Amino acid sequence: MDAKKYTEMQDMFTMYLAEKKLRKTEERSVILECICSFPGHFDMCMLHQKLEGMNFHVSRATLYNTLDVLVDSGLIIRHQLMSQSMQYELRILAETHSHLICTKCGAIRELKDATLKKDVDNLKISRFSPEYHALYIYGVCSKCKYRLQRKK
Ligand SMILES: [Zn+2]
Ligand SMILES: [Zn+2]
Structure with a gap:
C-alpha cells in the first residue's frame, strides 16, 4: 500500500474514533498499521504473529476488540x-x-475480474446508497473435485 493511502486509512480511523468517542490508543494505530501490511486475507492468528514479529505485544482480547x-x-x-x-x-x-x-473444504480463492467490478460500481440502485461491496461465488475447488471423483 502506498504512503498516501496508508495516511488516509489512519486519518479515517482517527475520525471514526473521535466520532464514537473512543480513545485513539497506540495499540489501535499499530494494529491498523500491521493490517495495512497484509496483501490480502488474514486471520487473528496471522495478525497476532505479525505483531509479535514487530515486537508489539497485545492480548487476544485487545486484538478481538480492535478488529471489531x-x-x-x-x-x-x-x-x-x-x-x-x-x-x-x-x-x-x-x-x-x-x-x-x-x-x-472452505478454501477461498481470489478472482480478479475488472468487468465484474465495473458492473457493480455502475449499478444504479434506487432508494439505496451503496458504500462498498464484497462478492462471493460458491462452488467446488479443483482439489475437492478431484478427491470426489476418485471416491466414486
Ligand atoms: Zn478478498
Ligand atoms: Zn475445496
Whole structure:
C-alpha cells in the first residue's frame, strides 16, 4: 500500500474514533498499521504473529476488540465463511476481487475480474446508497473435485 493511502486509512480511523468517542490508543494505530501490511486475507492468528514479529505485544482480547472496532468503522471487512478461522481483509482490497468459496473444504480463492467490478460500481440502485461491496461465488475447488471423483 502506498504512503498516501496508508495516511488516509489512519486519518479515517482517527475520525471514526473521535466520532464514537473512543480513545485513539497506540495499540489501535499499530494494529491498523500491521493490517495495512497484509496483501490480502488474514486471520487473528496471522495478525497476532505479525505483531509479535514487530515486537508489539497485545492480548487476544485487545486484538478481538480492535478488529471489531475496525470492522464497525468500515476499514476492514470480516468474511463470514465456513472455513476454520474468521478471515479479515482491508475493505479497499476486498473491492478489487471476487471471492471463490469452496463449499466442500472452505478454501477461498481470489478472482480478479475488472468487468465484474465495473458492473457493480455502475449499478444504479434506487432508494439505496451503496458504500462498498464484497462478492462471493460458491462452488467446488479443483482439489475437492478431484478427491470426489476418485471416491466414486
Ligand atoms: Zn478478498
Ligand atoms: Zn475445496
